[in-house]
Amino acid sequence: xxxxxxxxQSLHVQEGDSTNFTCSFPxxxxxxxxxxxxxxxxxxxxxxxxxxxxxxxxxxxxSATLNTKEGYSYLYIKGSQPEDSAxxxxxxxxxxxxxxFGAGTRLTVKP
Amino acid sequence: xxxxxxxxxxxxxxxxxxxxLRCHQxxxxxxxxxxxxxxxxxxxxxxxxxGVKDTDKGEVSDGYSVxxxxxxxxxxxxxxxxxxxxxxxxxxxSVDRDSxxxFGQGTRLTVV
Numbered sequence: 001x002x003x004x005x006x007x008x009q010s011l012h013v014q015e016g017d018s019t020n021f022t023c024s025f026p027x028x029x030x031x032x033x034x035x036x037x038x039x040x041x042x043x044x045x046x047x048x049x050x051x052x053x054x055x056x057x058x059x060x061x062x063s064a065t066l067n068t069k070e071g072y073s074y075l076y077i078k079g080s081q082p083e084d085s086a087x088x089x090x091x092x093x094x095x096x097x098x099x100x101f102g103a104g105t106r107l108t109v110k111p
Numbered sequence: 112x113x114x115x116x117x118x119x120x121x122x123x124x125x126x127x128x129x130x131x132l133r134c135h136q137x138x139x140x141x142x143x144x145x146x147x148x149x150x151x152x153x154x155x156x157x158x159x160x161x162g163v164k165d166t167d168k169g170e171v172s173d174g175y176s177v178x179x180x181x182x183x184x185x186x187x188x189x190x191x192x193x194x195x196x197x198x199x200x201x202x203x204x205s206v207d208r209d210s211x212x213x214f215g216q217g218t219r220l221t222v223v
Contacts, residue, residue, distance in 0.1 A: 031208055032208060032209040034212070036212075046212065049211050051209050087153075089153055091212070097142065098156055099142075099159070099203075099212065101146070101156070103153040
C-alpha cells in the first residue's frame with residue numbers, strides 16, 4: 001500500500017445497526033493515524049489520534065483499532081443513529097511531516 | 112474553537128490570473144497544511160509547513176506555491192489559475208504531528 005485507502009466508499013445502514021470501515025495505509029515509516037468526522041457544510045473534526053500498534057480508542061459509541069504492522073485501522077460505530085451520518089476520513093502521518101487523507105467513507109443512517 | 116481563519120471564503124477568478132489564499136491562525140501551532148477537496152478524492156494535500164520558512168510539497172502541488180514568513184500565516188498561491196483548480200480549499204493546523212488537526216472553514220474558488 002503506497003497510498004491511504006478507505007473502504008467502503010459509501011455505506012447505508014438502518015438506525016440501530018452497527019457498522020465498521022477500514023483504512024489501509026503504508027506499513028513502513030508510520031508515525032500516527034488520525035480519524036476525522038466530516039459533516040456536510042462543516043469542517044472535519046478529529047475523532048481519534050492513534051500512534052501505537054494495538055491502540056484501541058473509544059468515544060461513546062465509536063471506537064477504533066490500529067495495526068501498524070499490517071497497515072490498517074478499523075472504525076466501529078455501535079448502534080448507528082441518524083446523527084452519525086457523515087463522511088469519515090482517516091489520515092496517515094508518516095516519516096515526513098505530511099498528513100495524507102484517504103478518500104473517506106460516506107455513512108448514511110436511515111431512521 | 113481553534114483560532115484559524117481562511118480568506119477569502121469565496122472567490123471567482125479568470126483563467127490565467129494569479130490568486131492567493133490566506134490561512135491565519137492564532138494558536139501558535141507549528142504545522143500548517145493546505146488541502147483541496149474534490150468529489151471522490153476526499154482531501155488531497157497540496158503543500159504543508161512544519162515551521163517558519165519550512166515548507167514542502169504534497170500530493171498535488173503542481174501549479175501551486177506557498178509561503179510562510181510568520182508562524183501565524185500560510186499563503187497558498189495559484190500562479191496562473193486554471194479551470195482544473197476550481198475546488199474547495201481547506202487549511203489545517205496542528206501543534207505537532209501526532210496531535211489532532213483543526214480545520215478552517217474552507218475557501219470556495221471558481222476559475223472561469
